[in-house]
Amino acid sequence: MTEAIDYARYDRIRPIRWNGESLELLDQRKLPFVEEYMRCAGSDAVAMAIRELVVRGAPAIGIAAAWGVVLAARTVEAADGAAAAAVLEPALQRLNAARPTAVNLAWALARMRAALLIAGDDWRAVLEREAQAIETEDLAANRRMGELGAALIAPGSGVLTHCNTGSLATAGFGTALGVIRAGVAQGRIGKVFADETRPWMQGSRLTVWELQQDGIDATLIADSAASHLLKNGEVEWVVVGADRICANGDVANKIGTYQLAISARFHGKKVMVVAPSSTVDMATPSGDAIEIEERDPGELLGVNGGRTVAEGVRAWNPVFDVTPAALIDAIVTEKGVVERPDAEAMRALFGG
Template structure:
């Protein structure tokens, strides 16, 4: 099926000389791009959430390493390697929870190791392949995930997992796009996703661009929505999937999984296999990024909380595998995931 009509947004664009990133902090009212000409600028853009979403972060980092190579210029491979390794360390430190970031940089460094004095061209080719592979994987995952959804279903998603978060089409939102195209999904709900409001600012805007009707809800309304029978699937992405099937994702995902299980609603995680980290045994070993408490104390530069109030601001939480009905990657569907099923699908660490 041709899904092109449901995939019109792009967040990362390589111009041949620089990396253009759609500034997602300014959506939905201002559609602006920033131009990065160095690895340092890409790392800062990742940290500041100009670009976000695990696959898009990995793609941006890959192009960031290309930019580092362009800055290095005509140096030999022997001279370039330590400088590129330093750039990779800076890029990797920008968002430590997103495994795609480290995965993409490792793939780039593997390409560098195999290259000769054409190392810069090999880096560019690898970054291009990472981006193309992600888009192809997303479209395949969309098909796989949509097959799990009964016609006429309602779905709820969290954060943003669409074209804004990937090379295109999206992970969880890709399943929703495919479900709409195949007339399996009749109702789409999106949680606002505090504190950065990715659902409110990004997801419903992105769906609007593609002509998909979506209803925004407050995060706190999800259980009430499920109780009313409007939702048959919760569909989310992932920033890291561990060897036992535990999933780290945007804060608020865990409580959605608990509510879904209580109400008999199915829970699906959609992510490329690059998000799977078989070297991490379980979610308890994942480093959970803590962001500036100020993000909770106000919005849009205006403080909304009294002075002297403390805030706790973890950006991710971990959903146990026992609460997940299906993990969908481009390699297939794992239903009721556990350590044995993950090992059979992805091998040992």
């Protein structure tokens, strides 16, 4: 019998807080040494927080944007939802433009728009209920994915994770880190490794800090040590999240995921992608059609504000890469697991 998960022990962090008047976002730029929430009183402040990585992680971005729509509604006078929708559309577009690759952002905004269009004179309350539902459903989905993903892992296995996919990137518990939390709780995961994830260091700043809060021992490695780790036999699974999953099973995720999948396949290890069904984009046929966000090259030229690279050197800073479905062993969503993903298997679970 599978051991029940003590969520009170393994699910302590909440990066998004709605207080009824404003949105409070845990400023992930300042972690792990400063735990400080940024107060957002309007939708443009939420868009800025998404763009500047105050809040990050595809599900968390979508949740924050939904609350941003609620804030935008505070400044609008309209008789019903359809009338309000026309006035609110520019604010929705500004939120949508904040991070183009994460499909959850557009998904959450589309859901808020759809709820608004059929709302009556209580449209503000409808928007608030919809935003709360998006957040609540994400937490439930993460817990479900944790159990489904952990069930694929043999007891005592070692895992390697990339970037941050935990409570900080979601409503709580996490996607890939949710699988790791569930796997540790059930005794299926014996060792956890996390790589630094340059240049924003989400692994070293966020992931190992998160796991530490829950009493889960994790070992940090340099990004460039991953292949050596996979070779030495301490890891059976690479477990990662996703920012977009295509109709053929290709996956866009934090830059560096692709090379981990290549190395895992070479060394006979497995790759698990964990993401809610809101990350699945059946309208995008393959990874070739994904817009890959590029950030300021200056992020590569220094550390903590101090320049480490000679003047005049150019840098290229793509934020995501695309891992082909052929390198993925399992895609785990709250709707179920797609093993050895391809277009047919994706359609079977998610439809056309």
